[in-house]
Amino acid sequence: MDTKELTGAEITIRCLQEEAVDFIFGYPGGAVLFIYDELFKQDKVKHILVRHEQAAVHAADGYARSGNKAGVALVTSGPGVTNAITGIATAYMDSIPMVIISGQVPTPAIGLDAFQEVDTVGITRPCVKHNFLVKDITELATTIKKAFYICATGRPGPVLVDIPKDVSQEKTKFTYPSNVVMRSYNPTSKGHPGQLKKAMQLILGSKRPMIYTGGGVILSNAAAQLTSLVQMLNFPCTNTLMGLGGYPATDKQFVGMLGMHGTYEANMAMQQCDVLIAIGARFDDRVIGNPKHFFNKDRKIIHIDIDPSSISKRVKVDVPIVGNVSHVLIELIKLLETSKEKTNQTALKSWWKQINQWRERDCLKYDRKSPIIKPQMVVEKLYKITKGNAFITSDVGQHQMWAAQFYKFDKPRRWINSGGLGTMGFGLPAAMGVQFANPKGVVACITGEASIQMCIQELSTCKQYNLPLKIINLNNRYMGMVRQWQEFFHGNRYAESYVDALPNFVKLAESYGHVGMKIEQPSDIESALKEAFGLKNRLVFMDFITDQTENVFPMVPGGKGLSEMILV
Amino acid sequence: MENEAGALSRVAGLFSARGYNIESLTVAPTEDSTLSRMTLVTVGSDDVVEQITKQLNKLIDVVKIIDLSDGDHIECELMLVKVRAIGKDRKEIKSTADIFHGRIVDVTDKSYTIELTGTGSKLDAFLETMERKSILETVRTGASGIGRGERILKI
Ligand SMILES: Cc1ncc(C[n+]2csc(CCOP(=O)(O)OP(=O)(O)O)c2C)c(N)n1
Numbered sequence: 093m094d095t096k097e098l099t100g101a102e103i104t105i106r107c108l109q110e111e112a113v114d115f116i117f118g119y120p121g122g123a124v125l126f127i128y129d130e131l132f133k134q135d136k137v138k139h140i141l142v143r144h145e146q147a148a149v150h151a152a153d154g155y156a157r158s159g160n161k162a163g164v165a166l167v168t169s170g171p172g173v174t175n176a177i178t179g180i181a182t183a184y185m186d187s188i189p190m191v192i193i194s195g196q197v198p199t200p201a202i203g204l205d206a207f208q209e210v211d212t213v214g215i216t217r218p219c220v221k222h223n224f225l226v227k228d229i230t231e232l233a234t235t236i237k238k239a240f241y242i243c244a245t246g247r248p249g250p251v252l253v254d255i256p257k258d259v260s261q262e263k264t265k266f267t268y269p270s271n272v273v274m275r276s277y278n279p280t281s282k283g284h285p286g287q288l289k290k291a292m293q294l295i296l297g298s299k300r301p302m303i304y305t306g307g308g309v310i311l312s313n314a315a316a317q318l319t320s321l322v323q324m325l326n327f328p329c330t331n332t333l334m335g336l337g338g339y340p341a342t343d344k345q346f347v348g349m350l351g352m353h354g355t356y357e358a359n360m361a362m363q364q365c366d367v368l369i370a371i372g373a374r375f376d377d378r379v380i381g382n383p384k385h386f387f388n389k390d391r392k393i394i395h396i397d398i399d400p401s402s403i404s405k406r407v408k409v410d411v412p413i414v415g416n417v418s419h420v421l422i423e424l425i426k427l428l429e430t431s432k433e434k435t436n437q438t439a440l441k442s443w444w445k446q447i448n449q450w451r452e453r454d455c456l457k458y459d460r461k462s463p464i465i466k467p468q469m470v471v472e473k474l475y476k477i478t479k480g481n482a483f484i485t486s487d488v489g490q491h492q493m494w495a496a497q498f499y500k501f502d503k504p505r506r507w508i509n510s511g512g513l514g515t516m517g518f519g520l521p522a523a524m525g526v527q528f529a530n531p532k533g534v535v536a537c538i539t540g541e542a543s544i545q546m547c548i549q550e551l552s553t554c555k556q557y558n559l560p561l562k563i564i565n566l567n568n569r570y571m572g573m574v575r576q577w578q579e580f581f582h583g584n585r586y587a588e589s590y591v592d593a594l595p596n597f598v599k600l601a602e603s604y605g606h607v608g609m610k611i612e613q614p615s616d617i618e619s620a621l622k623e624a625f626g627l628k629n630r631l632v633f634m635d636f637i638t639d640q641t642e643n644v645f646p647m648v649p650g651g652k653g654l655s656e657m658i659l660v
Numbered sequence: 661m662e663n664e665a666g667a668l669s670r671v672a673g674l675f676s677a678r679g680y681n682i683e684s685l686t687v688a689p690t691e692d693s694t695l696s697r698m699t700l701v702t703v704g705s706d707d708v709v710e711q712i713t714k715q716l717n718k719l720i721d722v723v724k725i726i727d728l729s730d731g732d733h734i735e736c737e738l739m740l741v742k743v744r745a746i747g748k749d750r751k752e753i754k755s756t757a758d759i760f761h762g763r764i765v766d767v768t769d770k771s772y773t774i775e776l777t778g779t780g781s782k783l784d785a786f787l788e789t790m791e792r793k794s795i796l797e798t799v800r801t802g803a804s805g806i807g808r809g810e811r812i813l814k815i
Binding site for chain 2: 213214217218221222225242247274275276277399400401403404405
């Protein structure tokens with residue numbers, strides 16, 4: 093035979109090179125040793141060694157979200173895979189394109205309860221877009237090609253490729269397919285012209301319109317199209333937690349985030365609009381609350397989404413448009429531009445008047461004179477110091493909501509958080525991935541003292557790769573969001589929500605080789621942030637001692653409707 | 661759907677994960693050995709059935725779905741029933757089986773094994789005519805379905 097045969101491990105790496113993968117986040121182990129050996133022999137694909145497989149997947153996820161390119165993670169069989177599950181489920185819930193390569197025990201050992209064997213395909217099935225077990229080396233290259241194709245097309249999501257150790261060792265000829273054809277997978281991208289016309293009619297006839305957009309706008313890179321649409325129509329626009337940055341938050345047509353902790357004006361407008369244009373959003377329970385309360389017989393809904401199963405799942409819609417958000421918006425804008433009919437300016441004027449009245453409620457106000465640090469103020473100052481240009485990752489809890497409410501995202505892919513699964517521990521490893529995707533970017537992780545401890549070991553990874561992240565720890569000594577629910581709904585019984593025996597975060601950061609700062613006075617917030625962001629090449633862990641009693645407002649209690657908010 | 665390892669478990673997993681109900685499920689390869697054909701019987705409101713269809717369509721291994729109950733279709737199930745058959749009962753059972761176009765496929769001096777095909781309700785009706793205590797064992801395949809006439813599901 094003339095062409096050289098390659099091992100499965102070599103093929104795996106060659107495929108990654110073909111896909112122009114620059115970073116792969118992983119952790120070695122027995123089942124992937126041949127693959128690691130091949131990684132060692134080349135330098136195109138740089139491996140980033142994390143300290144826990146969950147972090148490898150979150151890092152690949154942060155890389156994908158901020159860099160607009162599939163993330164790649166590599167883990168070993170058994171515990172390597174089970175550790176990765178939280179990361180995979182996180183990416184799945186937020187539709188993040190990602191390829192996870194896992195090692196598996198050798199094919200003859202599968203099913204025999206071999207050392208470090210788990211049914212990876214079985215365990216991950218419900219939290220991946222698709223997965224493969226490669227039993228035949230001749231199918232390896234095509235399978236990896238399929239994985240990259242599937243993960244990034246249609247509604248994106250993680251795809252796992254499980255490679256048994258013997259397959260990584262066997263040899264075959266290598267050719268990387270230039271494209272894949274799958275008769276069972278042909279995601280639609282263009283919206284139906286008839287439906288688009290119907291949508292246009294509704295838009296032109298509306299008196300109280302509202303544009304509600306989600307993560308789909310970010311994922312399909314449609315922020316520019318969305319901005320044109322919103323501005324040409326002069327309609328109000330709200331973003332979901334996943335959709336922040338899809339429309340510039342500093343623009344006057346932006347009414348803030350909606351949902352459980354959305355603004356008064358956004359939630360009221362959602363409830364009272366007569367035409368709702370939902371774009372790349374899925375009427376999630378944290379966004380519209382109880383669908384029965386959300387229902388309004390005078391409201392017509394247009395829903396643009398790539399995933400047909402998102403349409404009419406929780407809320408019945410009048411004009412569904414299945415397609416890639418970006419393509420559909422381009423078509424819609426064209427239609428509107430050429431239409432002779434115009435929107436109803438008088439009606440729009442009084443609608444804006446109403447919205448501005450709601451705005452006057454100033455629902456995000458907080459005590460700016462407090463002698464104890466208010467977490468909201470930290471985020472506001474962070475916004476100021478970074479001039480709104482930072483990449484912000486977050487963990488899960490009150491701090492996440494304050495970050496979303498008070499950091500004004502004008503650009504997409506700057507706000508990186510676990511919206512669907514709500515995974516504590518996401519923030520720090522995701523920030524690492526963000527920094528790898530944006531080596532020159534300023535990256536900050538807004539976290540809480542409980543969340544940060546779920547992946548704190550990654551401070552070591554940050555040291556190894558000199559990642560100059562800024563960690564903003566809003567330390568209220570409580571699992572604040574849990575405490576808030578206990579205060580509101582469980583008679584102030586703070587069962588197990590006090591975060592006791594906290595480490596000294598300054599020393600902890602220092603022992604990992606970083607800079608630690610503790611900030612206790614509101615008057616020190618700004619200068620401390622300036623100092624920290626001035627240390628351009630260092631990771632700075634900023635421990636802000638904040639008000640323990642602060643709550644996130646507005647709040648729509650679970651099971652209630654959007655207009656039934658608890659306000660300050 | 662693709663005749664791939666794990667395809668069936670993806671379908672079954674989807675139903676349990678989303679709380680849908682599987683009444684019955686049959687699956688086997690078709691004349692094209694890369695494809696399997698599955699007939700799945702489920703119950704739900706129109707909205708639920710619509711969601712089930714959309715969710716199934718999202719599975720990468722699923723090539724095409726039709727809701728047979730949207731139009732004319734043929735539904736057929738196979739059942740094997742073993743019944744106690746002694747003395748004068750033997751004749752009676754035989755004639756009941758004949759009425760239902762059943763075939764006796766195995767005989768001992770105490771029992772008959774009857775093979776029956778047809779719709780689920782026909783098989784139910786047959787079981788109802790048998791005395792409960794005379795039924796020793798039943799095994800049913802679940803329904804397989806196909807559209808009538810020109811209604812064809814083909815890739
Ligand atoms: C892995 C995981 N476990 C549990 C939860 C439930 N949970 C949601 S918020 C929260 C408290 C978070 O506390 P902290 O990180 O200190 O943030 P804070 O709410 O105080 O800002 C908990 C336990 C979760 N989201 N993720």
